[in-house]
Structure formats: C-alpha cells, structure tokens
Amino acid sequence: PVEFTEATPAGGIYETSEPDGELLYFPGGMRYALKHGLGARPRWHQVYLSFESDGTRRGGTLAHAAGNQAEVTCVDDQHLIVMNDSCSEYWLRVVAGGADVADEGAAGGEDSAASAAGKCYGDDDPAPADP
Structure with a gap:
C-alpha cells in the first residue's frame, strides 16, 4: 500500500481531510496505509x-x-489499511477515533494482524485476500 502520513489527529479524531478538503485519489486496486x-x-x-x-x-x-x-x-495502533477492490474510480475520505491508550491492553486475547500492534504496514504487511 501507499503510506499516507499527511493528516494528524485533533481532539482524538483522525481525518484524512475535511469534508470539503482535498480527498485522496482512490482508483480501482488502490491501497492506502493511513498513519492515523x-x-x-x-x-x-x-x-x-x-x-x-x-x-x-x-x-x-x-x-x-x-x-x-x-x-x-x-x-x-499505527495504521488503517483501506483498499478499493472495485474497478471504479473515487476520491477517499476516512475518519477514525475512539482510541483509548489506557485501555489498549485491556481487550487482549486477539492474535490476528488486524488487532496486533504495528502489524498492518511494513515488513509484516499482510497480503490482501484473494477475491
């Protein structure tokens, strides 16, 4: 995926852009690693x-x-990976929040890459599922 690092959270909310801001180009097959x-x-x-x-x-x-x-x-805890698995071209905006650093270890028990710390992007980047 292409890592996107140009947005920073404010008030505990991450936005790739404002609703009327510059959205991310999102053609078919595109994958972003959004560093939240x-x-x-x-x-x-x-x-x-x-x-x-x-x-x-x-x-x-x-x-x-x-x-x-x-x-x-x-x-x-670092990235949100989003993929356009269609053949259509769009512009993308993602909003995320609710991260609680104090409670991050409390959930426990999950072994998947989708919940592990720092496992979404980098050397351990999971391959996309086959359609």
Missing part, C-alpha cells in the same frame, strides 16, 4: 467516497462506502 497517529487502535472508523476531488466544496457529495468500494483490511 492516535496512539492506539481506533475503535471506530468511517469511510466516505466522492466523485469530486474536493468533496463537498463545489457542490459535490460524500457517501459511505459499501461492499468492495473500500475494504478495510487491517487496523492497528
């Missing part, structure tokens, strides 16, 4: 798509992604 900077695995995330590069700025719209338009393949 929340300090722990986010407990929730929302993925939005638009046909406009600047979202709602000039009358465009944002809609929740569905199905293979935007598949979240891994979330950990």
Whole structure:
C-alpha cells in the first residue's frame, strides 16, 4: 500500500481531510496505509467516497462506502489499511477515533494482524485476500 502520513489527529479524531478538503485519489486496486497517529487502535472508523476531488466544496457529495468500494483490511495502533477492490474510480475520505491508550491492553486475547500492534504496514504487511 501507499503510506499516507499527511493528516494528524485533533481532539482524538483522525481525518484524512475535511469534508470539503482535498480527498485522496482512490482508483480501482488502490491501497492506502493511513498513519492515523492516535496512539492506539481506533475503535471506530468511517469511510466516505466522492466523485469530486474536493468533496463537498463545489457542490459535490460524500457517501459511505459499501461492499468492495473500500475494504478495510487491517487496523492497528499505527495504521488503517483501506483498499478499493472495485474497478471504479473515487476520491477517499476516512475518519477514525475512539482510541483509548489506557485501555489498549485491556481487550487482549486477539492474535490476528488486524488487532496486533504495528502489524498492518511494513515488513509484516499482510497480503490482501484473494477475491
């Protein structure tokens, strides 16, 4: 995936951009490793798509992604991996939050890469599932 590091969280919420900001180009097959900077695995995330590069700025719209338009393949304390497994071209906005650094170890018991610390991107980058 392409690592995206240009956004930083504010008030415990991570946004790749404002709704009317510059969205991420998201053609079919594209994978992003979004470095969220929340300090722990986010407990929730929302993925939005638009046909406009600047979202709602000039009358465009944002809609929740569905199905293979935007598949979240891994979330950990550093990255959220999102993939466009469709053949269509979109512009992407992701919002995530709910990370609680104090409670990160309390959940425990999960061994998958999707919940392990720092396992979504880098040397241990999981391969995408075959369709």
